[in-house]
Amino acid sequence: MKIISVMRKTTVLLVIMVAFAVGCQKPKGGDGDAGIVYEKPKETITLEQATAMYGAYQKRYEALNASVGKEDARYGWHSVDFYKGYIGFLEQEAKKVNMKISGLRMYYVAYPADSIKYGIQADYQTFIYVPTYYDEKKQAHIAFDPLHVENGVPKPIHEIITTGKDRAANGTSIYKLTSTATETTSSVANMGEMCKPNCRD
Structure with a gap:
């Protein structure tokens, strides 16, 4: 009888633990999971x-x-998996430098007229995604790259992208991005599937 009582208590405990674990799981979201309802974005x-x-x-x-x-070009395309993976990657890297991704900024750009490097995309307009963080003092979403944060201070990615330069902290010297064969890695995204000119669907 004592063994049966212990088994019953163990079973009840296991059921409670499983229910608690399932109840504490966060919804995966975005995968068509049953029971998850998304509001229409404003x-x-x-x-x-x-x-x-x-x-x-x-x-x-x-x-x-x-x-x-x-x-x-009229538009570009990325898969849903790209967006999920990209945002996950950004959040992962931002966490390493104790920052939080607030959103994505989209820059309208064009591929340089270099058919050797860019192939059929050369000289066509496109867009790039740059992550942002929220600056409480400026009350603004600031472009940054979680791969380029030094001592807790993000490099001025907007300035680097728009001018190719990064002013040093003293405001006088200029840091230029590398012009060697080895280019500077970043978390800036592009390389979507480009709509060929005259797209109709």
């Missing part, structure tokens, strides 16, 4: 707004085509 827009914005861009698009003498 950043979504109507189809009418999307059409109006696309139409408003056409003047710039046509002017750009006239200046380069050919039709430019």
